[in-house]
Every structure is written in C-alpha cells, then in structure tokens.
Amino acid sequence: MRIAIIGAGFAGLGMAVRLKQVGIDDFVILERAQDIGGTWRDNSYPGCAVDVQSHLYSFSFAPNPDWSHVYAPQAEIWDYIQTIARRHAVLPHVRFGHEVVGGEWDESAQHWVLRTTKGEVRAQFVVSSMGPLSNPMAPDIPGLDTFAGHTFHSARWDHDHELAGKRVGVIGTGSSAAQFVPEIQPEVGRLTVFQRTAHWTFPRRNRAITATERRLYRRVPLLQKLARARQYLFRELIAFGFLRNGRSRFLEAIATQRLRRQVPDPELRAKLTPDYALGCKRIVVTDDFHPALASPNVDVVTESISEVVPEGVRTADGVVHELDTLILGTGFEVMPVADPLCGRDGVPLAKRWAQRRAAYLGTTVSGYPNYFMLVGPNTATGHTSVLLYAEAQIEYVIQCVQHLRHTGADSLDVRPEVQDAFVADIRERLKGTVWTGGGCASWYLDPDGGSSVLWPGFTWQFRAALRRFDPADYRLHSVATP
Numbered sequence: 001m002r003i004a005i006i007g008a009g010f011a012g013l014g015m016a017v018r019l020k021q022v023g024i025d026d027f028v029i030l031e032r033a034q035d036i037g038g039t040w041r042d043n044s045y046p047g048c049a050v051d052v053q054s055h056l057y058s059f060s061f062a063p064n065p066d067w068s069h070v071y072a073p074q075a076e077i078w079d080y081i082q083t084i085a086r087r088h089a090v091l092p093h094v095r096f097g098h099e100v101v102g103g104e105w106d107e108s109a110q111h112w113v114l115r116t117t118k119g120e121v122r123a124q125f126v127v128s129s130m131g132p133l134s135n136p137m138a139p140d141i142p143g144l145d146t147f148a149g150h151t152f153h154s155a156r157w158d159h160d161h162e163l164a165g166k167r168v169g170v171i172g173t174g175s176s177a178a179q180f181v182p183e184i185q186p187e188v189g190r191l192t193v194f195q196r197t198a199h200w201t202f203p204r205r206n207r208a209i210t211a212t213e214r215r216l217y218r219r220v221p222l223l224q225k226l227a228r229a230r231q232y233l234f235r236e237l238i239a240f241g242f243l244r245n246g247r248s249r250f251l252e253a254i255a256t257q258r259l260r261r262q263v264p265d266p267e268l269r270a271k272l273t274p275d276y277a278l279g280c281k282r283i284v285v286t287d288d289f290h291p292a293l294a295s296p297n298v299d300v301v302t303e304s305i306s307e308v309v310p311e312g313v314r315t316a317d318g319v320v321h322e323l324d325t326l327i328l329g330t331g332f333e334v335m336p337v338a339d340p341l342c343g344r345d346g347v348p349l350a351k352r353w354a355q356r357r358a359a360y361l362g363t364t365v366s367g368y369p370n371y372f373m374l375v376g377p378n379t380a381t382g383h384t385s386v387l388l389y390a391e392a393q394i395e396y397v398i399q400c401v402q403h404l405r406h407t408g409a410d411s412l413d414v415r416p417e418v419q420d421a422f423v424a425d426i427r428e429r430l431k432g433t434v435w436t437g438g439g440c441a442s443w444y445l446d447p448d449g450g451s452s453v454l455w456p457g458f459t460w461q462f463r464a465a466l467r468r469f470d471p472a473d474y475r476l477h478s479v480a481t482p
Contacts, residue, residue, distance in 0.1 A: 003027035004123035009038020011374040011390040012129035016090040032099035040078040045157040046183035048074035051285040055228040056385045065217030071206045103341040110410035129374040135333040148310040153328040165189040172329030182292040200278040235384035245437040248278040262290040280438025343367040357452040360419040369411040377452045392463040399469035409476040429456040
C-alpha cells in the first residue's frame with residue numbers, strides 16, 4: 001500500500017476522507033477493534049457526551065446540520081463518524097482486527113514494514129492516528145484485584161451490571177466521572193466518590209437544537225458556518241486566559257460563586273474548591289456534577305486511598321468504605337505510543353520518548369521517515385475542539401505526500417535541528433502559562449515540569465504553522481540517490 005493509517009477513529013477516518021477527496025485511494029486503515037469510532041465507540045457510559053459544542057466538534061469538510069443538541073451525546077457522535085465513513089466510501093479500506101504490534105523502516109526499499117496481529121503490511125507512508133487518550137488507565141492501588149464486588153473502568157462500561165440500590169464507589173472526579181455520576185446517583189443506594197483533586201467546572205448550558213434551526217442549517221449552510229465561527233471565537237477567548245498565569249482569576253471568581261450556589265454545605269464546598277489556578281488542569285464542563293455530589297446519598301471522600309480490600313476501599317484514616325461495585329473513572333494513558341515502530345536507527349519510538357515526547361509541528365519525528373502523527377505531541381488543547389488541530393495536520397500530511405509525488409523522491413525526514421528548534425521554542429512559550437505555573441500536577445505535564453502535550457498558543461496559530469509545507473525543513477531521499 002502507498003499509505004497505512006493506524007486507527008479508525010475520528011482522526012484516521014478524517015485522513016482517509018481527505019485522501020479520497022484529493023484523488024488518493026491507495027491506502028489501508030489498520031484498526032485493532034471490530035468497528036470504527038475509536039473513543040466514541042469505546043466510551044458508552046451513562047451521560048457520555050462531547051464537552052465541546054457539536055458544530056465545532058466535527059470536520060469542516062463534513063458538516064452535520066442535524067445535531068440534536070448543542071453538546072451531542074455519544075451515540076450521535078458515533079453515528080456521525082459512521083455516516084461520513086459510509087458517505088465517502090472509506091469502509092472498504094478498513095482492515096479490522098489488525099493491531100499494529102511492531103514495525104521497521106526498510107531503508108533499501110524506502111518503505112515501512114508493519115507487523116500486525118493478522119500479518120505484515122508494507123507501506124511507503126504511515127499515518128498514526130491512535131488517539132492521545134485511547135487506552136484506559138487503571139489506578140496503581142494495592143489490592144485492586146482482591147475486591148470481592150464488581151469492578152470496571154468507565155471506558156469499558158458494563159451495561160449488564162445492575163446498579164440500582166447498590167453501594168457504588170467511584171474513583172476519580174474528572175470529565176468522565178462528571179458525566180456519569182449525575183446519571184447513576186439517583187439510581188444507586190449509596191454513592192461514595194473518592195476525590196484526589198478538586199476540579200474547576202465551566203457551565204455547559206446544553207439544550208436541544210430546534211427543528212427550525214436544523215432546517216435552516218440544511219437550507220442555508222452559511223448559518224451553520226456562522227454558528228461554528230461564533231463557538232470558535234468564544235473558545236479562543238477562553239484560551240487568552242490560559243496563556244499567561246493570573247489571567248484566569250476573573251473566571252475563577254465566577255466559578256467560585258457558581259459553586260457556592262450549587263453546593264450550600266460549606267464543608268462539602270471546601271472539599272470541592274480547587275487550590276490551583278483555573279485552567280491548570282482540564283476544566284470540567286458540567287452543570288449537574290456538583291449538585292449530584294451534594295445529594296443526600298453521596299459521600300465525597302478526600303482521604304487518600306491506601307488499598308482496596310475484598311469489602312471495599314480502605315483510606316489513609318483507616319476507614320473501610322464497604323462497596324458492592326467499584327467504578328474506575330481514572331482516565332487514560334497520556335498519548336500512548338501504541339504503534340511501537342523503529343526508525344532508521346532501530347530505536348522504538350516508545351523508547352525514544354521514554355522521558356519526553358517530541359515531534360515537529362506535532363506531526364513528524366526526526367529519524368522516522370514518511371511517518372506522521374495526528375494529534376501528536378503539543379497538539380492537545382485545554383479550551384477547544386481537538387479536531388481543529390487534527391484537520392490542520394491532515395492537510396499538512398497531504399501536502400507532504402503530494403510533494404514527494406511531484407519531486408519523485410521516495411521519503412522525507414524532518415531535519416533534527418529543525419525539530420530541536422521547534423521543541424525548544426514550544427518549551428519556552430509554555431513558561432508562564434497557567435498549565436506550567438498554575439500550581440497543579442496534571443497529565444498535561446512531563447516529569448521535568450514542561451509539557452509535551454499542549455500547544456502554547458491559539459488555535460489559529462497552530463493552523464497557520466501547518467498551512468504550508470516547507471521542503472527546506474526536510475531531507476528528501478530516493479532509492480536511486482546514493
């Protein structure tokens with residue numbers, strides 16, 4: 001194959017659609033599961049929905065005028081993904097059950113040799129679209145496997161397990177828990193939420209999009225574009241408060257007053273009040289999480305967990321919280337290198353990135369020719385739709401592929417000095433932002449306090465950086481070249 005795309009989630013399918021649109025159809029999508037959809041296939045917990053407005057959380061080249069709500073639920077997003085895959089005829093390119101377990105760059109042939117669970121695939125280009133949050137992470141708690149009740153991760157929700165009337169424990173208070181806790185709270189007998197860190201919340205104000213609005217979007221597409229533009233600008237204004245530590249204090253004051261209204265009990269409110277700057281961790285977008293935690297059948301436990309025992313969870317104060325069910329809302333591995341490919345020097349990317357992830361424009365990695373990442377290092381966002389970043393990368397990858405076709409070269413590899421300069425600039429720009437100076441420990445940060453996750457600027461700046469492929473940034477090579 002000319003191009004191998006790893007992963008049939010949002011980004012991988014978006015890459016496939018755009019390749020078809022520019023006349024490139026010699027590609028294959030390697031998907032480890034038996035269906036497309038990635039995150040939106042795997043996460044089906046109660047209340048699962050996007051925390052960015054639906055018009056913005058969709059591809060600009062595949063608008064959907066029929067979103068039912070401002071923030072679409074999981075099933076609707078998954079349906080959108082399946083619809084664009086069918087509409088653009090990319091499903092025949094998908095090979096299900098093909099998990100990439102290794103791969104090497106063949107210098108003599110100038111192509112990649114990928115090893116999958118169902119055989120070998122050779123491709124001139126590899127586009128990794130594994131997703132930065134695709135592998136659920138279980139907490140490292142002693143005795144977790146000894147619990148006598150039922151345990152599952154929120155990203156692998158057990159819909160056959162009955163929660164009604166039971167004593168349910170939830171570990172974690174991040175974005176996933178903020179969505180499913182209000183859904184299960186009225187159903188369970190007793191809910192114990194184990195909180196390590198309080199989170200700032202932001203109003204969601206979800207509502208149904210009326211039939212009249214949807215009809216207008218279908219008949220006058222410009223109106224939907226205007227709605228998307230308004231949402232985009234609103235999100236960019238939020239970013240302004242993150243790019244310098246201290247700018248978010250006005251938003252903190254508003255969030256604090258909102259918490260006071262939602263949680264009348266001062267003791268509980270103190271537990272739920274963060275001790276770091278707003279934006280330092282990902283903001284939880286919700287209207288009903290804190291009210292759910294204030295319900296009579298809910299206990300919020302801030303004592304650290306010492307171990308899990310057969311009866312439940314023991315905290316540092318010695319108390320055993322007896323449970324029937326334990327739900328892990330503990331998030332995901334941050335940007336896993338699930339495609340263990342070896343570059344020119346035979347070093348796996350996972351090993352090279354053991355201390356810090358680094359890529360040029362979050363897309364290409366020096367020493368790994370013809371290898372591209374979608375939503376790679378420094379492409380995450382704390383304020384807007386990640387698809388805006390992925391879409392810019394998709395267009396950049398297409399430029400790279402077309403450039404090689406026009407020049408007759410077989411491979412391109414970003415110059416190490418170009419990548420090093422880019423990474424150094426990113427690290428410098430991250431200094432003084434709320435993410436590195438806001439007083440929290442988060443999955444945004446590397447062990448040394450920097451971040452190889454976040455883009456330290458506005459979305460339009462990232463898109464501008466990737467708008468034009470510059471051949472001078474790369475070394476080109478042909479088989480015929482000595």
